[in-house]
Structures are given as C-alpha cells and as structure tokens.
Amino acid sequence: QKEVEQDPGPLSVPEGAIVSLNCTYSNSAFQYFMWYRQYSRKGPELLMYTYSSGNKEDGRFTAQVDKSSKYISLFIRDSQPSDSATYLCATQGSPKLIFGTGTRLQVFP
C-alpha cells in the first residue's frame, strides 16, 4: 500500500465549477499536509499547507484534513482555465515529502 493514494483523474470541468480533489494516507503519525500544483513541463509549487486536522482557506482554494479518516481534500471554487494543472497532495515523512500520484485537472472555457 502506498503511503499517499490519489485518484489520477483526469478531471475535466467547465469554467466556474467547484472542484474537489482528494487523497488518502496510511500513516496516522503524519501531521503536515500540503497541496502542490504542477503545470506542464514545470516543477511543482506549493499551493496550500495545513497542520493536523481542520480547514484552511486561501482565496478560491480550501484545504481540508480529516485525521480520523486519513482523508485530505482540496476544493477549488469558481475554477478558471488557468487552474488547469496537475495537483499533488503530499505529507511530510521527515525529512522529505511523500507525494501522491497527482490528479490532472482541466478547466475548459
């Protein structure tokens, strides 16, 4: 079993839709959770970071962690074509990050 599991998609939605991206993880000791965004032919860049359980909001993006079910979510409101990218969930297996497989998202006008 992989430490972080993520549905690879692809996910195709119309502009303005609400997008839900999800991951599960196996180790209950994980405390830090991140979402990275990776555009085609680029390196990943940090989008959101959360510690332990709860929600964190940043503009159109909301990250949610449910430690009881080992479930990580990223919600994108009012999705834009510029949001088209691969979204990677990650957790900290000190001293490194452990990534999911990534979900490819396409937002069409």
Added chain:
Amino acid sequence: DTGVSQNPRHKITKRGQNVTFRCDPISEHNRLYWYRQTLGQGPEFLTYFQNEAQLEKSRLLSDRFSAERPKGSFSTLEIQRTEQGDSAMYLCASSERSLSENTGELFFGEGSRLTVL
C-alpha cells in the same frame, strides 16, 4: 534570486551510457533534495542533503546512482550504465529550513528529463 536551476533540461542517451545532471539551489538554502517523476506519477524521493552531508537515500537509488553536493552548494546526480527504466524527469528541490519549520515548502527546479533509448 533566480530560483532552482537544473541542467541540462533534456538529455537523450543510449542504454549503457553515463549521464550527469546538475542542480543549483537557491543560494541561501542549505537543504537539497532529488526526486524522480515518471509520467502519470508523483515525484518519488531519491536523496537528501543538508549542506554537504547526504543524510538519506531511498532504496530507489541503486548503486548505479550517485549524488554529491561538494561544499554544500550545487549538486550533481550521476547515473551510470543507464537503462530504459531510468527514463524520467529528475527534479531538484531546495529549502532553507526543515520542512516542519518551513510550512512544507520545497522550491523545485523545472527538472531534467532523461530519455534512454
């Protein structure tokens, strides 16, 4: 600050040849990571340096792979006797502090793509 720089961006080689990739991290960052990413997969950890010390290596890093970071600045990743299964994007990342102190942020380069024919 020009970010993390990786060279070459793309390398095509024949099976059995040796290749070397270079990573120049952000100048004040003392932590440097190498990851490998294949199509449709997330980045997989290969190795980690704190300054010049290589502190962790993944079991993915077979004895054909070697990484160095002399003087704690740039790093090189060498693959000897390349195999077709080595074809991937090799990503370098750096950070100034530990992940827990740094909100989990690694700064990635654009990667070096290896194609082994």
